[in-house]
Amino acid sequence: MRSDAVATSRYGARAQRSLRWYPRVWRERYGEEFCAHLEAEFDERPWSPRRGANVALHGLVTRLQLQRLLRWTVGVTGLAAMTVAVVLIVAAVLATPSPPTLTATSSGGGTFTADAPGVTTMTFGFGARPGTVLRILSVHVIGVPGFPLATVAGADFAAVSSDVINPGPWPMAETANLSLHNPVPALGRTVALARHNTLYVGVRVARVHHVYPVVGVRVVYLDHGRRYTTTMLNRSAPDVVCAVATEVVAMPSWCTIDSVAASAVEAALYPVGSVTRAEPLALRYVQAISQTAQSRDLILQHPATATELMSIAGLVDERLTGVAIESVSLSRGVFHVAVRVGGRAIQHVCLPRDVIQNGGVVGYPPSNCPPPSN
């Protein structure tokens, strides 16, 4: 049998946390000895859900007793008051509309050209609870830092998501014989949503020979008089619009390079967790192939043209994008990348090599760098 005189201090912090269940007056009188008692208990049996529940329960009961609430609540007056309060709370909850759940399903990752200056169309599929009625107030493009930002020329709904596979330039042409294909203006109009919807956004690109990456759109809308904001993101990678002077048959090389650059920079700048994505950004477009421990460059490969190897430092044209890779260093399996955006402060990201080698480029803020792989 253990000696009951042994009370260790390694569980001191944990005991102090348990003490928080109790009111201050009680803690002043019994706190110190109760902590000593708990430390001995923890030392003997570190984990016991039943004990934890016991402490929490008695702490709360003590609080209630001290506030004389326990006696009050079990009385008839207290019971009646509580009943009224519960009814009022339930009524208030029922009267308050819950925000509609909008679930974006757009995959993104496309690169296409558009005449500049001009407007092209992007689609964002999203699900909604049946019966959702809302009014969209505004739609804004979410771009990539360092790249020009496209503006929104308009937004339409189609009643069924499978409509209008290739919507073409904005505004979309209405199809005369199928009413389902008729676009419904989305801005400033109250609409009843279906379970699956498509939002068509007219995106204006202004300057020739510039790329306009679109990570997603931010939508501000009213529902039952309350204002909400939701974000619809391209889940796998940004869509990239290359602004050209005239319609082209082949994708210009600068468009290909800069769209890869936009994906890479976007992936590097977005820390994991800040953007809800189903898969790492640029998964299909950028893969690192740098395998040697001596390498100091983050080498990127376009999977469609496997021989086309590019250093990320040379990939990003600062004159064009305003983004510069200041340095790339490799330490214990993690690339540390310093990125300068628009000549302003340098941002640091780290890219674990094993994640990159598995096919994705995922940037982490330095404070959240994963441990180096062995």
Added chain:
Amino acid sequence: MTSQRRPRAEVEGLLSGASFYILTSLADGEKHGYALTKDIEGFAGVRIAPGTLYEALARLEGRGLIEAVPSQDRRRPYRLSGAGASALDATLREQERLVAESRARLRRSWSVA
């Protein structure tokens, strides 16, 4: 029928559960909280959880049945007070009376000694 109806106040003054175990444990000397837990577990086979123990200690101290002993240690010992000894004695007498009553009935109806 051999038993008498007991005055309600007297019955309410009796000890039960954790209070009874604590006073019984303190009957042979002062102990701090964890020592009480271990002692009770030893003689009664009952493990009193920390929250329950300190709720009972606070209640018993409030009723004057136990007293905190001044100590330099974080673990403050408790001892049985005179009132506590009387309450424990009254409880034991009541339990002995109930045991005697129970045995008498068993003897009469079931011939169990």
